Every structure is written in C-alpha cells, then in structure tokens.
Amino acid sequence: MTSRAGTYAQESDLIDDEAVVRAYYELKPDASIPAQRVVFGTSGHRGSSLDTAFNEDHIAACTQAIVEYRETQGTTGPLFIGADTHVLSGPAMTTALEVLIGNQVEVYTDAHDDYVPTPAVSHAIIKYNREHPGLPQADGIVVTPSHNPPRDGGFKYNPPHGGPADTDATSWIANRANELIANGLKGVDRAEPSGVEGYDFCEEYVADLVNIIDIDAIKAARVKIGADPLGGASVSYWKLIGEKYGLDLTVVNPRVDPKWPFMTLDWDEKIRMDPSSKFVMASVLEHKDEYQVVTGNDADADRHGIVTPDGGLLNPNHYLAVAIQYLYSHRPDWRADAAIGKTLVSSSIIDHVAESLGRRLWEVPVGFKWFVPGLVDGSVAFGGEESAGASFLRKDGTAWTTDKDGILLALLASEIIAVTGKSPSQLYRELTEKFGDPVYERIDAAATKEQKAKLGKLSGDAITATELAGDPIVAKLSEAPGNGAAVGGVKVVTENAWFAARPSGTEDVYKIYAESFKGAEHLAQVQAEAKRIVDEALEG
Structure with missing residues (x-):
C-alpha cells in the first residue's frame, strides 16, 4: 500500500x-x-x-x-x-x-x-x-x-x-x-x-528583535523571505516583523484552522506540525524557488524549519552547526569563554565546529531545560537540540529566551544570508569539506516496558562491547559530559561514529540515534550493532 x-x-x-x-x-x-x-x-x-x-x-x-x-x-x-x-x-x-x-x-x-x-x-x-x-x-x-x-x-x-x-x-x-x-x-x-x-506579547517580542538579530543587514540586502507558520501561533508575529522593519517578507500561509486541513501528512500519515520533517514541510518546499529562504514553525513556534533553493529542507543538525559557526564569529560582545550547548544526540559536526572556534562544548542530556542556567548567566551563548529547537543570547550577551525560539532561529537564516552572501545550505557544505560529511538517522527498536525501564537506568559500564562497526569504542556514557546529569540511556562513541539509545516515553520502543562520518553503509552497520549491543546489555 x-x-x-x-x-x-x-x-x-x-x-x-x-x-x-x-x-x-x-x-x-x-x-x-x-x-x-x-x-x-x-x-x-x-x-x-x-x-x-x-x-x-x-x-x-x-x-x-x-x-x-x-x-x-x-x-x-x-x-x-x-x-x-x-x-x-x-x-x-x-x-x-x-x-x-x-x-x-x-x-x-x-x-x-x-x-x-x-x-x-x-x-x-x-x-x-x-x-x-x-x-x-x-x-x-x-x-x-x-x-x-x-x-x-x-x-x-x-x-x-x-x-x-x-x-x-x-x-x-x-x-x-x-x-x-x-x-x-x-x-x-x-x-x-x-x-x-x-x-502585548507580539509587539514587545518583535520590537526587541533588533537587540538580537541584525535586522538592518537583512533589510539592506533585501533578502526575500517566505515564512509559513504552519497554522500556528506565530502568524501575527511574522506579519508584524515584515511590516515593522520593512522587510521583503511574505507570510506564505496565514491560515489558522484547528483541524489543519492545509497540512501535508507526516511519516505516519498523521497531521503533525513538525517543521523538521520533510513530509510535514512538503507544502513549504513547493515555495523553495520563490524565496531566498522559506521558514516553518510548529504550533507554538518553539521549533524551526529552514528551506533554501539550493538545499531544500535543511537537516536540523546541519542548520545548528551553521548557526553556531556563524554566531560565534559575529557576536563580538559575547563572553570569550561562553560555551556551545548541544544535546548529546546532536551531530558530532558541532563538536568539530566548537573545536575550530576554540570554544568549550557543553554536552547535556535531551531536554532544553538543561541549557537554562547557562543562558541565564551567559556562560552558554547557544543551546540547541537535534529536534530543531534552539535559542541564543542577545548581542550584548544577556538572556533573550530560556525556551526554544523557532522564530528567532528562522530569522537568523536571513541574517546569515544577508551578511555572508551565502545560504545556510552552502555554508553547511563548506563545513563538510573541512570536517567530513556525517550521515545521521534516528530509528526505533521494540522494547517492553520492563526493558525500557532498565535502559533508562543503564550504566555505560554495562556495555561489554569494545568495538562498534569496525572501530574501537572510546567512550560509553550514561552521564552527560557537560553537566554529569543522567542520560536516561547510553551513548557509545568511536572516532568515526556514535549511537545513543533512550527509551520512548509514549511507545513500547527505544530510540536509537546514530551518526557516521563514513557514509550510509557504515551508518547501517552502526545501527545494527547498536541494537545488538543494547539488547545484550538489557538481557545481562
């Protein structure tokens, strides 16, 4: 079928x-x-x-x-x-x-x-x-x-x-x-x-954007922007952003209907407003050649999706890497020791970007709440999740939001285009030329409630394997390197790949996040071995 x-x-x-x-x-x-x-x-x-x-x-x-x-x-x-x-x-x-x-x-x-x-x-x-x-x-x-x-x-x-x-x-x-x-x-x-x-939430938020985004650069470069709120709460915000700052910005779909009849179906044929999904964003992708960037947000606008003519829908991990590279090179008033925050299931290309910038990487468990203290005191200037959620500091290094901000990250794409003259897709390709081109995927594996409970408390020491897909294992983590907090699962790392396994909170499965810098075939090998390694640990 x-x-x-x-x-x-x-x-x-x-x-x-x-x-x-x-x-x-x-x-x-x-x-x-x-x-x-x-x-x-x-x-x-x-x-x-x-x-x-x-x-x-x-x-x-x-x-x-x-x-x-x-x-x-x-x-x-x-x-x-x-x-x-x-x-x-x-x-x-x-x-x-x-x-x-x-x-x-x-x-x-x-x-x-x-x-x-x-x-x-x-x-x-x-x-x-x-x-x-x-x-x-x-x-x-x-x-x-x-x-x-x-x-x-x-x-x-x-x-x-x-x-x-x-x-x-x-x-x-x-x-x-x-x-x-x-x-x-x-x-x-x-x-x-x-x-x-x-x-006036909208007016207060939009008026303050000049203190975190280079609006003047976007306007001067006449970046042609399409914004699709996907029927969510950001409808009025995008309209006001365009009007207040005189940007070439079109709200490509201003409709709001709680049935969401204008949506394209997600991978499981359900209506879901996830702007990181190529299926959900299929209607947005129809506009990719009409604008220099088209963006999408979910219903509460805490997630972002970025579409460019030359790259289509950017993988969230790819855009996080580009955003980090750009921001830490264009925010001179941020603290020199401000770290880069990422969840431990985000791409390792971010690790390479952090190293090249001479910045400390702060790797935490899944959940944006872990970034809050660092964003509050300025010790972490950017916090990002693999699921297309992120926020960062104002130009002066003070807190903007301590929750994910999809509007902000979507607008940042226009600043990047205006200042660099390149699309985020082009800039990501430049990063892969320097650091390699990782392949990343999340899959599910069946698990009983008992197995999920055991996985949630599993120690890295319970992993007995010494190799993963032909490479020596260099780390077995059950606590996040950044803050020592429990991962609620395990992460296994080699020089060329990694996988993380975490129990689902809603279904009888566990999630395997995996990435390889050696191509799709190697990733498949990592995924297969990850399932075997985790299943053995759960039986042990």
Whole structure:
C-alpha cells in the first residue's frame, strides 16, 4: 500500500473539533488509571480529551498545583499565560484562568486575545524580571502540545527563569494534580476570569528583535523571505516583523484552522506540525524557488524549519552547526569563554565546529531545560537540540529566551544570508569539506516496558562491547559530559561514529540515534550493532 506521507490531508484525516471540545468537558479522568493521570514529560502534560488524558479536571488540578508550587517557591509576582492554535488550547486556557483568578494570582494574557508562541512567554517573563529587580518575580504557563496532532492538548509551566520547569518542579506539580483529581478537585479554587491584565506579547517580542538579530543587514540586502507558520501561533508575529522593519517578507500561509486541513501528512500519515520533517514541510518546499529562504514553525513556534533553493529542507543538525559557526564569529560582545550547548544526540559536526572556534562544548542530556542556567548567566551563548529547537543570547550577551525560539532561529537564516552572501545550505557544505560529511538517522527498536525501564537506568559500564562497526569504542556514557546529569540511556562513541539509545516515553520502543562520518553503509552497520549491543546489555 502506498504511503500518503507528504500528501495533503483529506477530509477523513481531520478531527471532529466539536467532539474533541465536548470530550474535554464531559469525560472525567480516574487518577487510579495510569493513562488518565497527569504526567509531565520534557515539555509539560500532553494528551487528548478523547482518551481522557487532557480534560477539564486535568487542567484545573494542574493549575491549582502550579499555584501551590509557586507559593512554596516564593513566586508571588504576575503570571504570563498564552495559548497556541490547537482546539483544546482555548478551553484549557479558560479553565486555567478560572483557577488562577480563584486563587488571586495576578495574570497577564494577550492584550489582543491573540495566540502566543512559547518563546514570547519566555521573553515576557525574562523582560519583566529584568525590569523589576527586587520585586516579586513573574513566571508563566503556555497552553500547547507543540507539534502534536490536532486532537491533542498540552500544558506547561515556566518558572521565573523563563525556561521549562525542571524535573523537581514538574514531579511536584504532577503529584499534587493527581492528588487533587483523586479527591474530586476538593481544594481547587475557581472564579470567573475577570480583572485580567493585558500584555502585548507580539509587539514587545518583535520590537526587541533588533537587540538580537541584525535586522538592518537583512533589510539592506533585501533578502526575500517566505515564512509559513504552519497554522500556528506565530502568524501575527511574522506579519508584524515584515511590516515593522520593512522587510521583503511574505507570510506564505496565514491560515489558522484547528483541524489543519492545509497540512501535508507526516511519516505516519498523521497531521503533525513538525517543521523538521520533510513530509510535514512538503507544502513549504513547493515555495523553495520563490524565496531566498522559506521558514516553518510548529504550533507554538518553539521549533524551526529552514528551506533554501539550493538545499531544500535543511537537516536540523546541519542548520545548528551553521548557526553556531556563524554566531560565534559575529557576536563580538559575547563572553570569550561562553560555551556551545548541544544535546548529546546532536551531530558530532558541532563538536568539530566548537573545536575550530576554540570554544568549550557543553554536552547535556535531551531536554532544553538543561541549557537554562547557562543562558541565564551567559556562560552558554547557544543551546540547541537535534529536534530543531534552539535559542541564543542577545548581542550584548544577556538572556533573550530560556525556551526554544523557532522564530528567532528562522530569522537568523536571513541574517546569515544577508551578511555572508551565502545560504545556510552552502555554508553547511563548506563545513563538510573541512570536517567530513556525517550521515545521521534516528530509528526505533521494540522494547517492553520492563526493558525500557532498565535502559533508562543503564550504566555505560554495562556495555561489554569494545568495538562498534569496525572501530574501537572510546567512550560509553550514561552521564552527560557537560553537566554529569543522567542520560536516561547510553551513548557509545568511536572516532568515526556514535549511537545513543533512550527509551520512548509514549511507545513500547527505544530510540536509537546514530551518526557516521563514513557514509550510509557504515551508518547501517552502526545501527545494527547498536541494537545488538543494547539488547545484550538489557538481557545481562
């Protein structure tokens, strides 16, 4: 049967949005059923109302738990809250506001009742706390399941540092929320959402871009830009960026529809707003020859996709390497000792770039939260993930966002073109001429829940192999070199290749990330041996 991946969604692919909203209010979770409990992953609690995994009780309990948590932390300033374009984000936003107002929390929502990207909330928190030293600190909530399918909802908490909450915070919030659900929401205070303050997220964010991006260079070079929000929260932002700065910028698809009927299907034939997927970006790729760069963002705009006429859709790893090479060569006011942050499943070409720049590489586990402390104090000037999420410092070396910023990284591509006269695709090819041309892929391998649990706690010492695909193994890691934090799996490294294995949080598989500097055939050998090595360790 022919796959429909990369083809436009059909009527049968679309959700019944009214049924999804109805289920949000009508279905009541049972906290004794694991699938119906609040569970915070790396980016908050996610699920579908249709599965009784994201319903009114979940959000009321989560919000009450956040109110109580912020009190334990002495966070008594205002709370900034924004939502993306998913159909469940509106109802969840209303529920959250009722609980926040019921608990007398000072709340800022969008002044124009517009959608709010994740980076705009992070930016607002950081800006407020910077401008109000000595006063009670602000924090925030983003109502979004990010790039997840239209039937899903999501809810995440950003403390006063502006980035994703750490595991201690999310565990506390989830445990308390499940306790409240189990007790029939006794202890949840609600009130009509009145007296809420308005904040112009879009204007404040866009006006500040001159302090982090060379807008003048983009304008002077007349870079021809196409921006596709993929039906997400960045629609108004791209429009204002073009208008405010007089750029040659076209929003190629300004449509917002919670069913996402204009999307092309992802690899599994689902509607998903992942701008790093060639299938999702198939409609964007149709415009590649009309502009010098076309960009895509997911629903909450924390991820980026970069399309150029000469390179098509850039692999996220490739663009991270180019962005790092460019930024650390064009930001003279950044600290001379500011490190380059990457997740340990990102490409090793970044290691070579870091070495050539004379910069320290700071390698951390998967999850953007690990970059937060470094971005806050300026000791890490750039933090990037292999899944097309990154942020970096302002020109003066101070924090911009401590959450992923897909708008920023997309706009950076235009600065790179304007200043260098070359596309990011050309610049990546130049990097491969210097450092080699790595081949990278992520695949899944079947695993039981017991095997996944064991893999999550596996020590590098449990790996008995001494070779990988013909090369001696030089490192077996279960802790990240940058900060010593547990990887939640293992990474095995040779001079020419590496693989990392981590359990999936949602499916009965584990993920194998692998890369080889010796070509596709060698990568396949690495992947096959990785599965054998991990399976042996799990049986041992």
